[in-house]
Amino acid sequence: MSLSGTYDDQNIFAKILRGEAPAITLFEDDIAIAFMDIFPQSPGHCLVLPREQARNLLDLSPPTAAAAIQRVQTLAKAVETALQPDGIVVTQFNGAPAGQTVFHIHFHIIPCWENVPRGRHGAGQADMGELKTQAEKIRSALA
Numbered sequence: 202m203s204l205s206g207t208y209d210d211q212n213i214f215a216k217i218l219r220g221e222a223p224a225i226t227l228f229e230d231d232i233a234i235a236f237m238d239i240f241p242q243s244p245g246h247c248l249v250l251p252r253e254q255a256r257n258l259l260d261l262s263p264p265t266a267a268a269a270i271q272r273v274q275t276l277a278k279a280v281e282t283a284l285q286p287d288g289i290v291v292t293q294f295n296g297a298p299a300g301q302t303v304f305h306i307h308f309h310i311i312p313c314w315e316n317v318p319r320g321r322h323g324a325g326q327a328d329m330g331e332l333k334t335q336a337e338k339i340r341s342a343l344a
């Protein structure tokens with residue numbers, strides 16, 4: 202899908218936002234929801250999704266973009282507290298050529314550890330028990 206186009210409300214993240222598909226949720230409010238990435242590039246890889254129907258950052262309204270980045274920062278701090286990574290990558294892809302695979306705006310928070318290479322983007326599915334354990338730690342750090 203190119204950068205321009207219409208929003209497809211059947212994408213997997215739209216289904217998660219409507220409660221039609223499951224997710225291991227970290228927090229939610231009127232602006233955004235955050236949950237664990239099930240094909241993580243590292244332990245603790247999680248996502249922040251603004252609720253607004255936008256395919257990418259270019260479509261997102263400026264007030265929601267501003268509110269969303271605050272939530273990204275809050276979650277990144279919680280990940281730092283919970284998992285003690287040596288670094289954190291924050292990424293966001295716009296359009297398939299840029300690496301986007303799900304066409305509802307989202308931000309990745311990917312913890313990194315020294316000398317531990319990150320996995321491939323959207324590769325193997327994680328163990329759900331491990332994801333839940335990581336999520337509990339992150340939720341505790343958010344509390």
Ligand code: 5GP
Pocket residue numbers: 213224225236237238239240241293294300301302303304322323324
């Ligand atoms: P994108 O490539 O669009 O920036 O990122 C999409 C992300 O969504 C990928 O990191 C992928 O692992 C993740 N993902 C894809 N399908 C699902 C799903 O059904 N549930 C969750 N929690 N994450 C997903």
